[in-house]
Amino acid sequence: MEIGTETPPLSGIRVLELGNFIAAPFAARLFGDFGAEVIKIERPQGGDELRDWRKTRGETSMLFRTMARNKKSVTLDLRTDEGREAAKKIAAKCDVVIENFRPGTLERWGLGPDVLKELNPDVVIVRISGYGQTGPYKDRAGFGSSAESFAGLRYITGEPDRPAGRAAASMGDTVAGLYGVIGALMLMLQRASGRSSTTSSQVVDVALYEGVFSLLESLVPDYDAYGMVRQRTGGRLPGVVPTGSYPCEGGQEVVIGGNSNSVFVRLMNAIGRLDLAEDESLLGTEARGAREEELNDAISRWTSERSLAVVLKELETAGVPAAPVYDAPSIAEDQHYLARGMIQTHKVMVEDSLEDIRFPGVVPKIPGHEGSVRWVGPELGEHTEEVLKEFVYGDDSEGPELKDVV
Numbered sequence: 001m002e003i004g005t006e007t008p009p010l011s012g013i014r015v016l017e018l019g020n021f022i023a024a025p026f027a028a029r030l031f032g033d034f035g036a037e038v039i040k041i042e043r044p045q046g047g048d049e050l051r052d053w054r055k056t057r058g059e060t061s062m063l064f065r066t067m068a069r070n071k072k073s074v075t076l077d078l079r080t081d082e083g084r085e086a087a088k089k090i091a092a093k094c095d096v097v098i099e100n101f102r103p104g105t106l107e108r109w110g111l112g113p114d115v116l117k118e119l120n121p122d123v124v125i126v127r128i129s130g131y132g133q134t135g136p137y138k139d140r141a142g143f144g145s146s147a148e149s150f151a152g153l154r155y156i157t158g159e160p161d162r163p164a165g166r167a168a169a170s171m172g173d174t175v176a177g178l179y180g181v182i183g184a185l186m187l188m189l190q191r192a193s194g195r196s197s198t199t200s201s202q203v204v205d206v207a208l209y210e211g212v213f214s215l216l217e218s219l220v221p222d223y224d225a226y227g228m229v230r231q232r233t234g235g236r237l238p239g240v241v242p243t244g245s246y247p248c249e250g251g252q253e254v255v256i257g258g259n260s261n262s263v264f265v266r267l268m269n270a271i272g273r274l275d276l277a278e279d280e281s282l283l284g285t286e287a288r289g290a291r292e293e294e295l296n297d298a299i300s301r302w303t304s305e306r307s308l309a310v311v312l313k314e315l316e317t318a319g320v321p322a323a324p325v326y327d328a329p330s331i332a333e334d335q336h337y338l339a340r341g342m343i344q345t346h347k348v349m350v351e352d353s354l355e356d357i358r359f360p361g362v363v364p365k366i367p368g369h370e371g372s373v374r375w376v377g378p379e380l381g382e383h384t385e386e387v388l389k390e391f392v393y394g395d396d397s398e399g400p401e402l403k404d405v406v
Contacts (some may be wrong), residue, residue: 008035009369013188015042017071018087018111020048020218022144022170023128024100025067026177026186031096034069035395039090039387040068044075047380055368060348060377065276066359069226070379074388075381078109079231087111090391092119096184100128103138113203124187124201126180132207144172147208152219159234180204224404241288242267242295244327252308256299256315261322264288270318271302292330332358338367346376 013036017028024049025040032038042048050065055061074090077083088111091097097116099106106112106127112127127133130142131150148154148171149164158165184202188198213219222228235244240259250252258267261283268277276298282288288295303311308324315322324330337343342361347354362371 006368009083009366013033013037013096013165014094015039015096015098016087016091017098018106019098019100019128021100022173023206024066024098024126024180025050026174027126027128028071029067029069030181032176032203032230033373034366034369036096038071039073039383040073041076041078041087041090042073042380044077044381047073047075051380060199060349060379062348062359065377066355069359069373070375071378072383072387073378073381075382076384078111084093084109086388086392088115088119090387091116091123093391094120094123095188096124096126098126098128098180103127103129103133109280117202117277119216122191123202124184124191126184126206127203128176128180128206128208130208132210133205142208144170144208146178147172147176148212151209153212156216156219156230156232158232160232162232162289166194172208172212175215176208179211179214181337182208186386209254210367217251229236229394236292239285239289241285241292242299244296244297246300246303248303248308248311249306254303254311255325256303257321258299259285259288265321266318267299269316270314270320271299273298292298320377344373346373348376 010031013031015028015036015038016040017024017040019025019028028038028040040048043097046052048068049062050067051064053063055063076086091111100323100347102378112125116123116125117151125308130147131137131140131296142150148166153171154164154166157167159363169286183206187196187202187204207288219230222230230238242264243255243257243259245255256267258264264282265277268274276282282291312322312324324369326334331337332343334343340361343358344361345356345358348357349355350357357376359373359376362373
């Protein structure tokens with residue numbers, strides 16, 4: 001993919017990341033993808049625990065390499081006065097501070113919003129926690145798993161005859177990170193437009209569960225209006241028929257979405273079921289829902305007699321949304337992923353040598369202002385000396401207190 005030569009949209013913005021795991025690091029990564037300078041503070045012993053997640057070779061996981069791309073790793077011991085003072089000096093020169101500790105932690109460290117705003121009146125503070133900074137549950141520990149459960153997502157995920165399921169990715173953390181970035185950019189835009197006052201709150205309060213709950217569409221309104229308590233339905237969605245995963249020859253699967261009236265007619269024509277395509281009683285979601293099993297059986301019989309490639313080609317010709325159920329190797333080699341720069345290869349130290357590793361690209365695409373992966377997640381403390389010299393001790397000092405800080 002050709003990278004634009006214009007200045008990245010967030011060039012000149014500086015972000016301090018005080019988070020661990022996924023929510024705050026994901027938010028900070030989005031800033032870094034589009035040119036912001038992101039300084040990630042890690043504890044000296046072991047750093048962010050994400051460094052060890054899903055790691056089978058080497059010292060640092062590919063998950064950390066992905067989540068910490070475009071960031072500078074600085075080790076500071078925030079349990080010490082020296083470490084906290086160094087963090088304050090860095091924060092004083094940042095536009096955004098992002099954290100995902102339990103409410104009250106920053107305050108105990110002397111790094112709460114009041115202190116940070118006194119050091120830097122314009123700083124935007126993004127606070128991500130399980131249950132938010134207020135409310136009766138604010139002091140509870142909260143990870144993405146508990147947030148997804150509390151928000152109602154896990155109750156409706158999985159097969160009806162099995163315990164609650166989950167998505168195989170950290171959805172609660174990721175969506176909270178997205179909301180954190182949106183909130184920060186809104187406050188920065190307000191400030192840049194001159195519409196914020198010196199007394200305006202510069203804090204973005206994101207609760208993990210609220211981010212998940214916001215994605216669940218009309219879950220509660222449906223309960224109030226219709227007495228509907230949604231249950232687990234596996235790969236199907238109530239009232240969204242026909243849609244789901246269907247078998248193809250050779251054990252492969254295709255996901256088909258034929259749940260709008262016009263697409264439904266095109267789908268039935270494509271599978272040779274003119275009787276269903278011409279049945280006007282099926283031109284409604286409720287009617288199709290009542291005949292879900294019949295419709296899914298018809299589609300499955302058609303797909304199971306064909307290869308995945310043939311199914312996709314015929315549905316593309318018919319204008320029916322469909323996609324293969326991809327695994328990692330399929331994604332890494334797909335021509336469309338490659339054409340849009342969504343698979344990018346970087347040299348990474350895995351064990352004792354550099355290896356070519358494929359990583360996900362940058363979202364969204366902004367023509368002429370593209371983001372980029374300048375480097376993948378750094379080694380622990382790789383930028384400590386550089387950053388402390390610039391922000392804490394000055395360029396000409398070796399920092400005699402460095403050992404006390406880190």
